[in-house]
Amino acid sequence: MTTDGQTRFQWTKTFWIAAAAILALRIVTLIVTPLGLGPDETQYWVWSRNFDFGYFSKPPAIAWAIALTTGLFGNADWAARLSAPLFHVGSAAFLFLTAKRLFGERAAFWAGLGWLLMPGVILSSFIIATDAPLLFFWSAALFFLVRITQAEKTSAPDFAGLGAMIGLGMMSKYAMIYFPVALVLMLALPGVRRRLLKPHLVLTALIAAALFLPNLVWNAANDFQTVSHTAANADWDDELFKPLSLLEFLGGQFAVFGVIFFAAFLYICTRWRRLNERQIMLLIVTLTPLIIVAGQAFLSRAHANWAATAYPAATLLVTEFLLERKQDVWVKANAALHAALFAGFTAAVMAPGLIDGLGLSRAVKDLRGWEAQTDAVMAYAPGYDAVVIDDRYLMGEMLYHQPKSPIAFAALSPTPAIDTYYEITMPFDPQRMKRVLFVTTRNDDAHVNYRFHDIKRLGTVDDGTGNEKRRYAVYELSGYFGPGADKAAN
Numbered sequence: 001m002t003t004d005g006q007t008r009f010q011w012t013k014t015f016w017i018a019a020a021a022i023l024a025l026r027i028v029t030l031i032v033t034p035l036g037l038g039p040d041e042t043q044y045w046v047w048s049r050n051f052d053f054g055y056f057s058k059p060p061a062i063a064w065a066i067a068l069t070t071g072l073f074g075n076a077d078w079a080a081r082l083s084a085p086l087f088h089v090g091s092a093a094f095l096f097l098t099a100k101r102l103f104g105e106r107a108a109f110w111a112g113l114g115w116l117l118m119p120g121v122i123l124s125s126f127i128i129a130t131d132a133p134l135l136f137f138w139s140a141a142l143f144f145l146v147r148i149t150q151a152e153k154t155s156a157p158d159f160a161g162l163g164a165m166i167g168l169g170m171m172s173k174y175a176m177i178y179f180p181v182a183l184v185l186m187l188a189l190p191g192v193r194r195r196l197l198k199p200h201l202v203l204t205a206l207i208a209a210a211l212f213l214p215n216l217v218w219n220a221a222n223d224f225q226t227v228s229h230t231a232a233n234a235d236w237d238d239e240l241f242k243p244l245s246l247l248e249f250l251g252g253q254f255a256v257f258g259v260i261f262f263a264a265f266l267y268i269c270t271r272w273r274r275l276n277e278r279q280i281m282l283l284i285v286t287l288t289p290l291i292i293v294a295g296q297a298f299l300s301r302a303h304a305n306w307a308a309t310a311y312p313a314a315t316l317l318v319t320e321f322l323l324e325r326k327q328d329v330w331v332k333a334n335a336a337l338h339a340a341l342f343a344g345f346t347a348a349v350m351a352p353g354l355i356d357g358l359g360l361s362r363a364v365k366d367l368r369g370w371e372a373q374t375d376a377v378m379a380y381a382p383g384y385d386a387v388v389i390d391d392r393y394l395m396g397e398m399l400y401h402q403p404k405s406p407i408a409f410a411a412l413s414p415t416p417a418i419d420t421y422y423e424i425t426m427p428f429d430p431q432r433m434k435r436v437l438f439v440t441t442r443n444d445d446a447h448v449n450y451r452f453h454d455i456k457r458l459g460t461v462d463d464g465t466g467n468e469k470r471r472y473a474v475y476e477l478s479g480y481f482g483p484g485a486d487k488a489a490n
Contacts, residue, residue, distance in 0.1 A: 011106055026085040037400060047063035048080075056226065057225075062133060083132065084126065089116070091136045095112055095115050096109070107323050118257060118261075122341060124308075135309065135311075135312060138169055141166055141179055144165060145183070151195065155200075159198070164211065167211025170215070171211060175306065179288075186281050191277050240299050260337065265286070279321065283317060285313035288310075289307050365470060371401045373470065381407045384407060384435055386437070388411075388477070389409065390414050391472070392420040412427075434480075437476060443471075456475060460474060
């Protein structure tokens with residue numbers, strides 16, 4: 001006969017073994033895959049070469065994480081991505097501990113495993129992006145929130161931990177702001193209000209503000225670049241009110257969270273009056289980002305992952321709701337389906353020929369062929385003052401794959417506005433760069449003939465990997481007469 005203590009030990013032990021095995025497989029996948037860093041990843045890598053408290057389009061945590069892992073293991077693709085699976089296993093650990101406190105070890109096991117196998121996490125564990133640290137700190141903040149709301153006595157360390165996680169989350173991605181919004185909303189719950197509205201809450205706010213302050217100072221010193229970019233992403237200057245965009249966003253949530261669990265979540269929303277206060281608290285933490293981002297999708301646009309912070313709490317809520325109602329079969333079916341998806345994804349990224357065979361080359365186009373393509377660009381480069389590029393994707397890949405280039409790289413904006421990090425940090429300088437190699441996605445000279453007198457097309461550099469092709473045109477430019485030409489002449 002199995003004792004309760006042995007049963008608890010088995011659930012806990014099994015979870016940690018499963019988490020370690022999944023982490024090990026994901027790290028091996030990062031090492032083995034021939035799929036290289038994509039343009040956003042190389043941009044984050046470029047940021048990581050220069051420590052700062054902010055960057056053009058994102059807060060600094062992603063760059064810090066890459067700097068740490070590449071500092072330890074070198075500038076390999078897998079090392080740049082290494083923190084992604086580590087962050088997600090960390091998130092699963094916090095969710096396991098949170099569910100264990102709220103609902104017991106059985107629910108904790110299935111919630112932690114459910115997180116590790118969630119479709120959005122499967123993908124996000126392979127690509128280094130801002131969602132990984134954000135979701136880690138969000139899950140940690142949820143852990144401290146539950147400790148506060150379930151404790152019999154007030155604990156200053158828990159309030160301090162909550163503030164630290166919110167502050168570090170804000171240093172990862174501004175979507176962390178949804179968590180304080182959820183805190184305010186859940187004050188409507190008597191039990192939460194009684195435990196949360198304590199003098200220690202001031203400590204939470206002070207620590208969060210102190211950790212986020214360096215990024216605010218950096219933004220103030222840099223014309224609020226990150227804030228402005230985030231606002232521009234909302235795209236409110238375009239036509240507003242797009243019902244189809246909302247439907248597309250909501251459909252995308254099935255892909256992020258999984259068909260079974262998102263359908264179950266929608267069902268839970270229709271039964272919210274039957275939930276207890278702990279479940280209502282999780283529902284509030286889930287719905288806050290989901291409703292805000294859905295509103296953004298209706299107004300303009302929203303990517304499916306913009307509401308990713310909904311799913312740590314949703315994982316706990318859906319798992320407990322189904323287990324509590326003896327619907328274990330759906331929890332197990334969700335895990336089995338996603339385990340199969342994880343196996344298929346792992347095989348595909350280890351052998352991308354499988355992706356080509358399925359006609360899905362476009363899905364990984366931006367992760368293939370960059371090293372050869374940048375080598376082809378450099379074959380044209382000798383003898384020129386600079387390699388000038390008007391494409392953010394290519395610029396990041398050039399900097400990553402050609403770090404020892406003796407020829408300078410420069411960004412030339414196709415518009416008067418500053419649209420990329422590279423246009424700020426390495427702009428085209430007509431005083432020093434008289435005769436340049438120009439590489440562009442455009443196949444004509446219409447966007448440079450109003451700035452250069454002498455334009456000579458040299459050829460193209462193509463990526464021949466997979467079924468999707470990527471082509472850049474190469475020009476020789478001289479005789480600049482655009483903005484700043486008078487200064488260059490002097």
